[in-house]
Amino acid sequence: MKNLSCRLGTYVKILLVLVCVLGSVPTLLAKTGRPLRTHVQVSTGTQGMVVSETLDASRIGAAILAKGGNAVDATVAVAFALAVTWPEAGNIAGGGFMMIAQPDDAQVHFVDYREKAPAAATAEMFINNTSRFSWQQVGVPGTVAGLYLAHQKWGKLTWEQCLMPSSELAAKGFEVDAYLARSMNFVLTRKNVRTQDKFSELRKVFGKPDGKLWESGDTLVLPDIAKSIAMIATQGPDAFYKGSLAQALAIAMKQGDGIITLQDMADYQAKLRPSVHATFHGYDVYGPALPSAGGVTLAMMLNQLEVLPLKQQGRFDAQTVHLIAEAQRRAYHQRAMYLGDSDFVTIPDFLTTKTFGKQMAHTIDPLHATPSDTLTPTPKLADESPDTTHFSIVDEQGMAVSNTYTLEKSWGTRLIVPGTGILLNNEMGDFNPIPGHTDRKGKIGTQANLIKPGKRMLSSQTPIIIKHHGKVTHVIGSPGGRTITNTVLNVLVNCLVFEMPMSQAVQVPRQHHQWFPDRIAFENVDDPAFASLVIQLKQMGHTLTGASKQGQGSAHSIAIDPNSSQRIGVADWRRGGAAVRQTKQESISQ
Ligand code: DON
Numbered sequence: 001m002k003n004l005s006c007r008l009g010t011y012v013k014i015l016l017v018l019v020c021v022l023g024s025v026p027t028l029l030a031k032t033g034r035p036l037r038t039h040v041q042v043s044t045g046t047q048g049m050v051v052s053e054t055l056d057a058s059r060i061g062a063a064i065l066a067k068g069g070n071a072v073d074a075t076v077a078v079a080f081a082l083a084v085t086w087p088e089a090g091n092i093a094g095g096g097f098m099m100i101a102q103p104d105d106a107q108v109h110f111v112d113y114r115e116k117a118p119a120a121a122t123a124e125m126f127i128n129n130t131s132r133f134s135w136q137q138v139g140v141p142g143t144v145a146g147l148y149l150a151h152q153k154w155g156k157l158t159w160e161q162c163l164m165p166s167s168e169l170a171a172k173g174f175e176v177d178a179y180l181a182r183s184m185n186f187v188l189t190r191k192n193v194r195t196q197d198k199f200s201e202l203r204k205v206f207g208k209p210d211g212k213l214w215e216s217g218d219t220l221v222l223p224d225i226a227k228s229i230a231m232i233a234t235q236g237p238d239a240f241y242k243g244s245l246a247q248a249l250a251i252a253m254k255q256g257d258g259i260i261t262l263q264d265m266a267d268y269q270a271k272l273r274p275s276v277h278a279t280f281h282g283y284d285v286y287g288p289a290l291p292s293a294g295g296v297t298l299a300m301m302l303n304q305l306e307v308l309p310l311k312q313q314g315r316f317d318a319q320t321v322h323l324i325a326e327a328q329r330r331a332y333h334q335r336a337m338y339l340g341d342s343d344f345v346t347i348p349d350f351l352t353t354k355t356f357g358k359q360m361a362h363t364i365d366p367l368h369a370t371p372s373d374t375l376t377p378t379p380k381l382a383d384e385s386p387d388t389t390h391f392s393i394v395d396e397q398g399m400a401v402s403n404t405y406t407l408e409k410s411w412g413t414r415l416i417v418p419g420t421g422i423l424l425n426n427e428m429g430d431f432n433p434i435p436g437h438t439d440r441k442g443k444i445g446t447q448a449n450l451i452k453p454g455k456r457m458l459s460s461q462t463p464i465i466i467k468h469h470g471k472v473t474h475v476i477g478s479p480g481g482r483t484i485t486n487t488v489l490n491v492l493v494n495c496l497v498f499e500m501p502m503s504q505a506v507q508v509p510r511q512h513h514q515w516f517p518d519r520i521a522f523e524n525v526d527d528p529a530f531a532s533l534v535i536q537l538k539q540m541g542h543t544l545t546g547a548s549k550q551g552q553g554s555a556h557s558i559a560i561d562p563n564s565s566q567r568i569g570v571a572d573w574r575r576g577g578a579a580v581r582q583t584k585q586e587s588i589s590q
Helices: 002-031 055-066 071-085 143-154 159-172 178-188 191-195 197-206 223-235 244-255 262-267 294-305 318-338 354-362 481-496 502-507 528-539
Strands: 041-045 049-052 095-101 108-113 271-274 276-280 283-287 388-394 400-406 464-468 471-476 520-522 557-560 567-571 578-581
Touching: 041 049, 041 578, 049 055, 049 071, 049 557, 049 567, 055 071, 055 159, 055 388, 055 578, 071 095, 071 143, 071 159, 071 223, 071 388, 071 400, 095 143, 095 283, 095 464, 108 143, 143 159, 159 223, 178 191, 178 197, 191 197, 223 244, 244 262, 276 294, 283 294, 283 481, 294 318, 294 354, 294 464, 294 481, 318 354, 318 481, 318 520, 318 528, 388 471, 388 557, 400 464, 400 471, 464 481, 471 481, 481 502, 502 557, 502 567, 520 528
Parallel strands: none
Antiparallel strands: 041 567, 049 388, 049 578, 095 108, 095 400, 108 271, 276 283, 283 464, 388 400, 464 471, 471 557, 557 567, 567 578
């Protein structure tokens, strides 16, 4: 008898272990962030081209082009479509940066729709509370205003025509793909989302109705988002900044610990600013100006690399990787020292000059790594600390848009304004959180990017447009936090220096150095094919690490052959994505 109960006890234990193990399988699966694809997806054509994170969004963009819309119309449509089909980063209540080039217009325009600190924000508000899941982390959103500004100035179709396809898709429901299933399962299985009341709206909007995990092939219906987009479509941006959506947001803020008021919403304005212009081996490179550090940091790297013997060896030769890493280290150091919202701080003008690029390049030792804490000026170093989405669009006439926008981290604060389906960003986390605290782990506490009411937080987003002899040749950008500018640099250098076709330029491994932590993140650090490169870099004094599980960024890009006008749309493989060309023949009436 004793024996039997002992055996039964053992069986019960085994059963319990099995239940635990099997029960955690979906969670484990949901956690794996590894890429599902291993190769870029390429589409070519001479008409319009849209490359974004989801097939549905790219198709909506291509359909807008086929209807006679231009690249800006398609941008508005794709941005709202991603808010539906790629909710971890596509957004209505986030912010971003847009670059626009038109044929016969020498200027490349820049729309800044970065979020702003609310009026009640203070520099010290996050010293003791760095949780990203609080209502205080929300910056006053800029996406709706930015898209509307661009549309007012350049759009051809009506605002409503651009928004309604996304509203209809959300109302009718759409097929979940493997990436979206994984993303939703990831957020829904987080402990705080499962257990805390403030995430009940996220569970309601994105939870699978039967309570199980999402699988590819399921249908996702988003009625609240459908209604919100329809309101913004028919009433314009006032629905979001002054009307019932703004009121719902302000009420939610009051009920949580948030500080955004109706006045903050009404006061938000997107801005047209001059873009940052750099030249590189005869190409003109246009990127966003502050509050994105992207354009300035990229220019500082290009100005160094232009005078370095980059092409003497192959792209993955130790010498090449070393020089690029050293240029990255120096530019990111300057970024940390000086950059912030230029409406609030004075930025030294020498940073983007060729002379300063040369000076920085001359401090690079060709054989040895420069320790990051020897760069001057050295800030006082304390002792001892992804999600965004980019899309590229070119229309049949040659108008090009490079757009990166974000909720900051994947799924932002994970907070949704009740009844609206609108997810809120955690962009306040992009300000320097602790005044004066700069450390070797990567935390920055310099003055330029401290919180002030109405100030925009510094960004790394780097949507760029490249021209050659006045014609657009490349549209590039990426998500990935502080790695963004370096991802763009990798693709650019691969194309312009190593003459790779865009498909290869996006496909190959990427490298990142951001001053601190003092190390090169190299995607293929553990790949035996790169073992000798890694050994040589270590001999030069570099520390190496891998990139995140998903890889470095997701650079959905387009190259245009200026002779044939062929557009080559390349969807990166690291996070999914789709390049879709315009197929219908409708001509665009001017
Ligand atoms: O604006 C920025 O630089 C960051 N908020 C971007 C965050 C990001 O790319 C995270 N995702 N991958």
